[in-house]
Amino acid sequence: MRFSVLASGSTGNSIYVENDDHAFIVDAGLSGKKMEQLFTKVDRNMKQLSGIFVTHEHSDHIKGIGVLARKYNVPVYANAKTWQAMDGLVGDIPLEQRFEFEMDTVKHFGSLAVESFAVSHDAADPMFYSFHEDGRKLVVITDTGYVSDRMKGIIRGADSFVFESNHDVNMLQMGRYPWSIKRRILSDVGHVSNEDAAIAMSDVVFEKPTNIYLSHLSKDNNMKELARMSVTQTLQSCGIIVGEYLNLLDTDAEEPTKLVTV
Incomplete structure (x- = not known):
């Protein structure tokens, strides 16, 4: 895969x-x-x-x-x-x-199993996907206001995550957005912040080689360097040292990441 x-x-x-x-x-x-x-x-x-x-x-x-x-x-x-x-x-x-x-079903395409799961976002019936093949697991979760225990149970132990790290709370609060949009982003049906994403990550990664792609960064309320720093520091406070078995990688709005094997 x-x-x-x-x-x-x-x-x-x-x-x-x-x-x-x-x-x-x-x-x-x-x-x-x-x-x-x-x-x-x-x-x-x-x-x-x-x-x-x-x-x-x-x-x-x-x-x-x-x-x-x-x-x-x-x-x-x-x-x-x-x-x-x-x-x-x-x-x-x-x-x-x-x-x-x-939602909450699995479809099989030959040896590839695709699992859907619910998230908390202000859409009609939002869901994301986990891909499974030969004991390997890729999780995509990029639009959710929070990561519930149920979501954590589904995504736990993946080998690679495409994980939302949408905003820095201070940048958002001090930024140009009207309060109605700020409130929506910060709500349980909005987007997770760098720190909240890292706390969720700490609950779902296993002690094995794991790649996390920090994704869906806000153009106005986040930066790649800030997201990496915030997630790294929060993970460290949770007892996880980035670089030991867990790697953080950037994504981009214009350029694809390298095609890699899970």
Whole structure:
């Protein structure tokens, strides 16, 4: 199983996951043209896609889904409420390409198992995904106001995480956003801060080689260096030293991460 975080941030999100037989993306929150460019950068072709898994209907996650589905005849998977919420936002997707993937279920694609799980975000029925193959596990969790014990039980022990580290609380509080947006981001259906993300990480990592990709960083209320520093310090306060068995890696809104094996 291999993956690349194609893009992650306030302006658009997409993650590529493949094994020897299938290739998927989680969300397509950029234009079709930009998605094609990102695929080229990881030496892959859209024609290889086996499907698109949708997390929720916010534009930074679905902007390119309709275009890609129609152009490349790609199956799209989402739960019923998300399909309903996407109606009118992604254009017409043929019925034969529309598949329901309900929350808290597992779908098998050959040797690859894909598990959906609920998160706490202000969307119709938001959910994220855990990928399993040959005893290896990749977790994607990038939009949630908090990480519940139930979520932790599902994602615990992954070999690689694409984990939200959205904002620095002080930057957000002192920033230009109106209070209504600040309150939404800080709420239980908003986004997790650097510190809260790190506390959740401390509860789900095992003492084995683990990579955590800090993702969905706010363009206005976070910085890569600040996110790494805050997460590192908070993990250290929880007894986890970054660099021993746990590695923190950056993601970017414009450039994909290197395609790596889980």
